[in-house]
Amino acid sequence: MKSFYKLIITGIFTGLILLNLWVFTKGMHLSEDINKFELKTKNLKKENMELEANLYRINSLKNTSSIAANLNFTKKAVPYFLDNLRVALKK
Amino acid sequence: MKIRLVFFLFLSLFLAIITKLFFLQVVSPYQTNKTGGNLNKIIPERGIVYDRNMHPLALNQNKYRLFAEPKKIKDKDLLINTLSEISNIDVATIEARIDDSKDWVSITNGLSKDVKEQIEGFKFKGLGFEDEFNRYYPEASLSAHLLGFVGKNKDGDNVGYFGVEGYYNKDLSGLPGINKTDKDLLGRYIFIGNQKKIEAENGRNLVLTIDKSVQEIAKEKLLDGLDRYKAKDGCVIIANPKNMEILAMVCLPDYDLEKYYEFSEDFFINNAISLVYEPGSTFKPLIMAAALEEKKVKPQDTYNEKGSIKIGEYTIKTWNNKYEGRISITRILEKSSNTGMVFVGEKLGNKNLLNYLRKYGLDALTGIDLQGEAKTFLKSNNQWYPIDYATATFGQGIAITPIQMITAFSSLINGGELIRPHVVKKIIIDGKEKNITKNVIRKTISVKTSEAIKKMLYSTVENGEYKWAKPEGYKIGGKTGTAQIPIAGKYEATKTIASFIGFAPVNDPKFIALVILREPKTSIYGSETAAPIFFDIAKELFVYYNIGPE
Numbered sequence: 185m186k187s188f189y190k191l192i193i194t195g196i197f198t199g200l201i202l203l204n205l206w207v208f209t210k211g212m213h214l215s216e217d218i219n220k221f222e223l224k225t226k227n228l229k230k231e232n233m234e235l236e237a238n239l240y241r242i243n244s245l246k247n248t249s250s251i252a253a254n255l256n257f258t259k260k261a262v263p264y265f266l267d268n269l270r271v272a273l274k275k
Numbered sequence: 276m277k278i279r280l281v282f283f284l285f286l287s288l289f290l291a292i293i294t295k296l297f298f299l300q301v302v303s304p305y306q307t308n309k310t311g312g313n314l315n316k317i318i319p320e321r322g323i324v325y326d327r328n329m330h331p332l333a334l335n336q337n338k339y340r341l342f343a344e345p346k347k348i349k350d351k352d353l354l355i356n357t358l359s360e361i362s363n364i365d366v367a368t369i370e371a372r373i374d375d376s377k378d379w380v381s382i383t384n385g386l387s388k389d390v391k392e393q394i395e396g397f398k399f400k401g402l403g404f405e406d407e408f409n410r411y412y413p414e415a416s417l418s419a420h421l422l423g424f425v426g427k428n429k430d431g432d433n434v435g436y437f438g439v440e441g442y443y444n445k446d447l448s449g450l451p452g453i454n455k456t457d458k459d460l461l462g463r464y465i466f467i468g469n470q471k472k473i474e475a476e477n478g479r480n481l482v483l484t485i486d487k488s489v490q491e492i493a494k495e496k497l498l499d500g501l502d503r504y505k506a507k508d509g510c511v512i513i514a515n516p517k518n519m520e521i522l523a524m525v526c527l528p529d530y531d532l533e534k535y536y537e538f539s540e541d542f543f544i545n546n547a548i549s550l551v552y553e554p555g556s557t558f559k560p561l562i563m564a565a566a567l568e569e570k571k572v573k574p575q576d577t578y579n580e581k582g583s584i585k586i587g588e589y590t591i592k593t594w595n596n597k598y599e600g601r602i603s604i605t606r607i608l609e610k611s612s613n614t615g616m617v618f619v620g621e622k623l624g625n626k627n628l629l630n631y632l633r634k635y636g637l638d639a640l641t642g643i644d645l646q647g648e649a650k651t652f653l654k655s656n657n658q659w660y661p662i663d664y665a666t667a668t669f670g671q672g673i674a675i676t677p678i679q680m681i682t683a684f685s686s687l688i689n690g691g692e693l694i695r696p697h698v699v700k701k702i703i704i705d706g707k708e709k710n711i712t713k714n715v716i717r718k719t720i721s722v723k724t725s726e727a728i729k730k731m732l733y734s735t736v737e738n739g740e741y742k743w744a745k746p747e748g749y750k751i752g753g754k755t756g757t758a759q760i761p762i763a764g765k766y767e768a769t770k771t772i773a774s775f776i777g778f779a780p781v782n783d784p785k786f787i788a789l790v791i792l793r794e795p796k797t798s799i800y801g802s803e804t805a806a807p808i809f810f811d812i813a814k815e816l817f818v819y820y821n822i823g824p825e
Contacts, residue, residue: 230337230406234388237336240413245491 315456319449320408322478324422324439326487327520327700333422333440333532336411339391339404340384345375347401354399361393362386385409408433412532417490419529420545421483421698423646426535437543439481439698441646446702449478482701482708484520489513492815493523497790500808501527505796506773510547510677511812516685516778516787518713519694521643548641548648551674552791555758555801556594556611557684557776558670563608563619564687564728565631568720571622574727576604578618586665591617594757595740608735611755613669620668628664629656634719635683636693637675643696644711651675671758671766681789683719684776687728688752688784691720733781741802746814748824752784753777753809755801760794770794773801775809785820788812 241247252258324333341362348354351373359366364383372382384407386394391404410425423438435444452475493511501509513523530542544550566572579601583592593612607615620628632638638653651674654663666672675683678696686693695714702709720728732752736745745751756774759766773795778787790805790812798804816822 226406233335233337237334237411237413240331240334240411243330244413245487246413246415246417 315454317452317454317473317475318408319451319475320477321410321425321433322443322447322449322480322703324447325480325482326485326490327483327522328486329482330487331413332418332483332485332487334411334413335408337388338384338407338409339386339388340407341382341386341391341394342403342405343373343380343382344401344403345373345377345380348373349400354402357397357399358382358394361390410532414487414491416529416531417487417494418485418524419532420526420543420547421485421490421524421645422532423543424532424535435646437646438545439483439645442644443479443481443699443702447478447481450476452476480703481699482703483698484515484522484700485524485698486522488819489816490523490525492812492819493788494525494527496808496811496815497525497527499811500790500792500804504773504792504798504804506792506804507794508546509790509792510550511788511790511808512547512677512681513786513788513812513816514681514685514696516689516784519682519685519696520700521696521698522786524698545645545647546677546791548643548645548676548678550791551649551651551676552772553672553674553758553761554670554680555756555772555774556670557680557754557756557774557789557801558673559608559611559616559668560687560728560732560754561631561635561683562616562623562628562668563604563731564720564724565627565634566619566623567727568724569623569627571624571627572604572619574603574605574731577601578604578607578612578615580612580614582614584614584617584665586617586662587660589662589665591665605731605734606738608731608754609738610740611669616668617665620664625659625664628667629653629659631719632667632673634693634717635679635686636716637673637679637683641676641678641682641696643678644699648678649676651679670756677789677791680776681787684789685787686719687725688732688778688787690722690725691718693717693719729781729784732778736777739802741800741806743802743806743810745810746817746824749779749813749817749822750781750825751777751779751810751813752781753806755806757799757801769799771799773799773804775801775805777806777809777813779813779817780822780825782825785822786816788816 320335323331323335325331341358355366355369355373358364358369362383369382372380374380386404394402412422421438423436423440425433425440426436428434433448435441435447440447453471453473455471457470493513497509497511500506508527510526511523512521514521524545524547526546528542530538535543563572567574580593580598581600582598583590583596591613593610593614598614599606599610602610602612602615604615604619606612607619623631632653637651640648640650653673663672682693682696693716695716697711697714699711701711729752732754733750736743736751736753739755741755754776756772756776758772758774759768760770760772761767762770772791772793774789774791776787776789778784788809790808792805792808795804
């Protein structure tokens with residue numbers, strides 16, 4: 185009878201040790217996953233920021249004027265206003 | 276014997292644990308902090324600054340700080356030479372920064388991704404990178420003075436200085452978060468330990484009243500004007516007179532926002548709000564409007580311009596020392612007659628004159644939402660002498676800032692409302708927009724007087740002493756100003772501040788613009804320097820705002 189209890193207690197302890205090991209290993213994997221996703225999010229944010237800056241750089245007046253100068257589009261258009269229009273004007 | 280053995284075994288194990296704890300907590304706490312029980316500050320992202328059409332003027336960019344752990348470096352000379360070549364930093368500077376006695380040193384910051392990847396390619400031991408946010412300006416220095424810059428305080432934290440960055444620093448910088456986690460030696464989370472994370476609150480985004488296209492026009496024309504008239508410096512302010520939203524504010528010379536540390540502090544001063552100057556003749560309409568409002572003069576009244584006027588030991592002359600005899604009150608503005616304005620000032624009365632100077636807000640800050648506005652003072656009533664009253668009528672002997680000038684002048688043409696000028700239109704807080712609306716400080720003149728002074732200012736542009744290349748068919752009102760600069764208690768005849776303040780269209784003003792040039796060399800007069808710049812800007816604005824000729 186005594187050896188039976190001993191066997192049960194040993195079994196429970198062994199089970200608990202194995203469970204502990206399983207939880208520990210699972211926890212390690214989980215923390216590795218979190219690290220991986222955190223790094224991924226961080227890199228995506230960085231990439232997003234770089235793309236955003238690049239987009240606005242390309243879209244800027246500064247960039248447009250430098251491209252225009254390179255292509256020799258430097259002459260400014262002067263508006264032409266029509267005098268004495270031969271159409272009915274709502275007065 | 277067996278019990279003693281177990282006891283000593285436990286005792287030695289406990290001693291080993293105590294020794295290790297002593298080592299971790301006392302001897303080498305740096306290592307402990309680095310791996311376990313971390314309390315990290317989460318840096319918030321600084322808010323983005325947009326123009327009124329949601330084009331960003333300042334945003335964040337990811338950059339890198341290069342650091343070294345000198346004790347781990349193997350071939351120091353090779354590393355220094357390579358870094359110098361890639362990052363364009365002197366060999367001597369890098370050498371001085373890599374201090375062998377230290378565990379960790381910062382070599383440089385603000386490195387781009389390309390440079391970082393180049394350095395990483397060499398696989399040097401003892402080198403590493405840290406992420407950092409830097410400000411990026413897609414339009415470069417287009418709005419340098421207006422935006423201000425982000426520098427570091429003594430604790431190494433980012434702080435906005437000058438302009439919008441300085442004034443709205445608290446809104447833009449946000450609140451840092453905290454990340455308290457227990458990690459193992461490899462930096463992985465330990466789930467049975469402490470886990471606490473308070474997310475950072477990112478900075479608020481600002482939408483300015485500035486229109487970057489108008490800003491570009493103003494800067495281009497001012498730059499051209501400074502070159503043409505050989506002026507020392509200059510400013511242009513363009514605003515909507517109905518709500519005092521600033522559409523453009525440019526002062527030159529300016530500076531490179533991303534390399535602000537390469538410029539002296541003088542470059543950071545925004546003269547549009549910090550220059551205290553004598554406005555000269557651009558001030559005359561303010562006094563004329565006050566006299567009209569008080570019904571002391573009418574536009575059709577006449578004044579006999581006989582010659583110079585003596586006040587005590589001082590003689591007041593017209594700018595060209597020519598006198599036309601009997602002229603109308605409107606003609607006083609047209610020909611910018613100093614003696615005529617002394618007459619108007621006498622009609623208005625000294626007490627009224629001082630009251631109106633205060634009504635126009637010339638004894639207080641305008642309250643514009645930019646860091647660095649200069650405060651001006653009006654002398655107390657008992658410090659005013661007869662000559663002071665006389666010269667104040669034509670804008671000499673009184674000092675104001677350009678932003679005060681345009682704010683007061685706007686009240687003349689918007690129906691008499693003195694409105695607080697502002698550069699921020701909206702603050703975006705967590706996606707919700709908080710609008711900043713028109714803030715009327717007080718009424719200065721009536722709508723009737725406003726209409727009368729607008730007509731007089733239109734007539735001033737049409738019949739003034741100087742004929743400008745005005746855009747044809749448009750009704751433009753305005754006034755020139757040429758103020759001598761006081762140097763050591765005397766006015767220097769050859770050194771002036773030339774200015775022009777104008778608005779259009781006269782019947783329903785869409786914009787008001789003030790152009791100021793300091794010490795132009797080709798001509799000392801505002802009519803020959805600042806005014807042409809104004810008309811160049813007006814021509815472009817008519818096209819931009821699609822305003823047709825009347």
